[in-house]
Every structure is written in structure tokens, then in C-alpha cells.
Amino acid sequence: MVKIYLLFAVTVFCLFLLLNYKPFHSKVVEPFTAFIAFSASKILNLLGTWTSVSGTNLSSRDFGINIVDGCNGVFATAILLAGIIAYPSRIKEKLIGILIGIPAIFIINQLRVISLFYLGRTHPTVFEEVHVYVWQPIIIVFAILVWDFWARNFVQKGKVRKAFVSD
Amino acid sequence: MFLIRLVFFFAFFYLLWYYLSPFYNDILSGVSEEIIQLSEIGELKITESVIGMEKQIWVYHIPKDSPPIKYQARFVHFDMVLLFALIWAVPNINFKKRLNLFLLGIFIIFGVHVIKIFVYVKHEYAQHIELDEVRYFSPFQRVVYLNLKEFFLRVGNQLMPILIWSLLYVKHWWTRQVR
Numbered sequence: 408m409v410k411i412y413l414l415f416a417v418t419v420f421c422l423f424l425l426l427n428y429k430p431f432h433s434k435v436v437e438p439f440t441a442f443i444a445f446s447a448s449k450i451l452n453l454l455g456t457w458t459s460v461s462g463t464n465l466s467s468r469d470f471g472i473n474i475v476d477g478c479n480g481v482f483a484t485a486i487l488l489a490g491i492i493a494y495p496s497r498i499k500e501k502l503i504g505i506l507i508g509i510p511a512i513f514i515i516n517q518l519r520v521i522s523l524f525y526l527g528r529t530h531p532t533v534f535e536e537v538h539v540y541v542w543q544p545i546i547i548v549f550a551i552l553v554w555d556f557w558a559r560n561f562v563q564k565g566k567v568r569k570a571f572v573s574d
Numbered sequence: 575m576f577l578i579r580l581v582f583f584f585a586f587f588y589l590l591w592y593y594l595s596p597f598y599n600d601i602l603s604g605v606s607e608e609i610i611q612l613s614e615i616g617e618l619k620i621t622e623s624v625i626g627m628e629k630q631i632w633v634y635h636i637p638k639d640s641p642p643i644k645y646q647a648r649f650v651h652f653d654m655v656l657l658f659a660l661i662w663a664v665p666n667i668n669f670k671k672r673l674n675l676f677l678l679g680i681f682i683i684f685g686v687h688v689i690k691i692f693v694y695v696k697h698e699y700a701q702h703i704e705l706d707e708v709r710y711f712s713p714f715q716r717v718v719y720l721n722l723k724e725f726f727l728r729v730g731n732q733l734m735p736i737l738i739w740s741l742l743y744v745k746h747w748w749t750r751q752v753r
Contacts, residue, residue, distance in 0.1 A: 485729070
């Protein structure tokens with residue numbers, strides 16, 4: 408078990424360094440964040456709220472938000488991926504976890520961006536509170552639930568039992 | 575069941591945190607100041623302040639006429655709300671054991687908060703060495719403190735409660751996983 412925790416910690420830290428590495432950040436993280444703004448804008452337009460997007464800025468006539476690093480779900484995804492990588496399972500099972508995890512965090516993050524956009528337009532005084540104190544814990548708890556769902560439904564117990572018993 | 579309990583305890587501990595933050599800031603500031611001063615930063619005063627709705631921890635540093643560094647309390651210790659909610663949300667644990675884990679959780683997360691303040695202050699000094707001719711921070715030290723600060727701000731605030739909780743409940747959790 409100690410090995411698993413160590414692997415988890417090392418993976419989180421390596422992913423963090425990668426995400427903070429400037430060339431990777433500018434070529435992968437920033438375009439991904441811009442894509443979040445773009446897709447949120449499309450959804451908002453479909454829902455009847457006219458918005459425009461410029462890079463990571465999402466705005467309507469009366470309100471605008473800038474999606475920054477903490478709000479793109481990338482670090483929550485990194486924590487989830489580290490959990491999947493470190494958990495005793497086969498490569499195929501890990502790939503399934505990654506294929507489930509990344510879109511799941513993306514979708515919940517889209518919900519966050521869209522709901523916060525509406526909230527900012529209608530109740531700007533509580534925007535910051537909900538942004539920080541409600542949505543951030545929701546995202547990380549959601550990541551745990553996705554991991555738990557994957558671990559219980561897609562991972563054969565043999566390796567897990569072995570890791571547990573060996574301690 | 576777990577989710578309902580989690581939401582309930584999150585709301586409960588959020589309210590507690592909101593009202594007890596200034597008190598916790600005081601304790602945290604006092605201990606952090608002692609620890610930081612042990613690490614060769616001499617003249618330093620950490621205090622807490624509540625400005626309107628925002629709870630802040632202020633650090634006064636050298637040179638004395640420079641403005642204090644302000645850390646918003648939520649970036650330092652809001653993560654404990656999630657940790658405590660997680661500890662109390664796990665079903666089927668007897669009260670005494672849960673209380674023990676809760677106390678242990680408080681102790682560990684307090685240590686993490688002291689480390690956070692230590693890193694934030696060290697980083698602040700390392701970035702402004704031109705203001706401080708007494709201490710020298712090598713480029714490597716600067717990079718280390720910068721990355722640690724970024725790590726705490728971006729990942730640590732979300733990761734630490736999960737990590738501590740999973741460690742506290744390791745046996746319970748793993749038994750459930752292999753069942």
C-alpha cells in the first residue's frame with residue numbers, strides 16, 4: 408500500500424510539473440482552456456444567451472468571465488489520473504479509467520462554467536462565494552466519485568487484494 | 575448516503591470555518607511565526623485580520639516600511655472544511671474511532687497549513703531579495719519555493735484533504751475495495 412501512495416504522490420507531482428512546464432502549458436493547457444470557453448459559449452448560445460469568446464474569455468453584453476488555470480478542471484483531472492495510474496490494475500483497465508475520467512471532469516467543469524456564468528449575470532454578489540466555496544469542492548469530490556466508480560466496476564480485484572494482503 | 579452526509583457536513587463545517595477562521599488564523603499565525611523565525615528569517619510578524627467578508631493573514635517583513643504580504647485565509651486553510659466533511663461523511667464507523675481520526679486529521683492539516691505559510695513566506699522573500707540584502711536565495715531555491723507555492727495553490731488545496739482522508743481511512747477503504 409505504501410508503494411501505491413508513493414506512486415500516487417510522485418505521479419501527481421510529475422503531472423503538476425508537466426502542466427506548469429511553459430511550452431506544454433502554452434501548447435496544450437491554454438488551447439484546452441480556450442476550448443472550454445468555446446464549447447461553453449456554444450452551449451450558452453444554444454440555450455438562448457448570446458455570448459462571444461476570445462481565447463479564454465467568455466462574455467455577453469453585460470457580463471464576462473476569464474477561465475484561468477484553477478477553473479479549467481486540469482488539476483482535478485491530473486489528481487484523478489494519478490489515482491488511476493497508481494491503483495493496482497491492468498493497463499487496459501487504466502485506459503478505460505482515463506477514457507471515462509477525462510470526459511467526466513470535462514463535462515462537470517462545463518456545468519461549472521455555464522452555471523457560474525448565469526450566476527454572475529443574475530446574482531453577481533454571490534458569484535465569488537459559489538465559485539470558490541461550492542464549485543471547487545464539488546469538482547474534487549466528483550473526481551473521487553469517478554475514481555471510485557472506475558475502481559469498483561472496471562478493475563479486477565485480484566491485484567488490489569494482493570496489494571492489500573501484502574501489507 | 576455518503577453524498578448526502580458529505581453535503582450536510584460540508585455545510586456544517588463551512589459555517590464553523592466561516593465564524594472560527596479569525597480564531598484559527600491567530601493560532602496558525604502564532605505557530606507559523608515561531609517556525610519561520612527558526613529558519614533564519616529574523617524580523618517577521620504574522621498577524622491576522624478580517625477585512626469585510628474576507629479573512630486574511632498578514633505577514634510583515636523586511637524592510638519594515640514595505641507593505642505587508644496578505645494571504646487570503648481561504649487559500650491557506652479552507653481545505654480543512656472538505657477534510658472534516660469527508661471524515662464525518664464515511665458511514666458505518668463507530669463514534670469513538672471517528673473522533674480519533676477527526677482529531678488526528680486536525681493535527682495533520684494544521685501541520686500542512688504551517689508548511690504552506692512557511693513556503694509562501696519563503697517564496698515571498700526569495701522573489702524580493704533585492705529588498706533584503708541579508709539573506710541570499712540561490713536560483714535553485716527560488717525555483718523550488720516558486721513551484722512549491724504553485725503546487726499548494728493549484729493542486730495542494732484540493733489534493734491534501736483527499737490524501738489525508740484516504741490515509742486516515744486506509745484500512746476501512748481498502749477492505750471495502752477488495753470485498
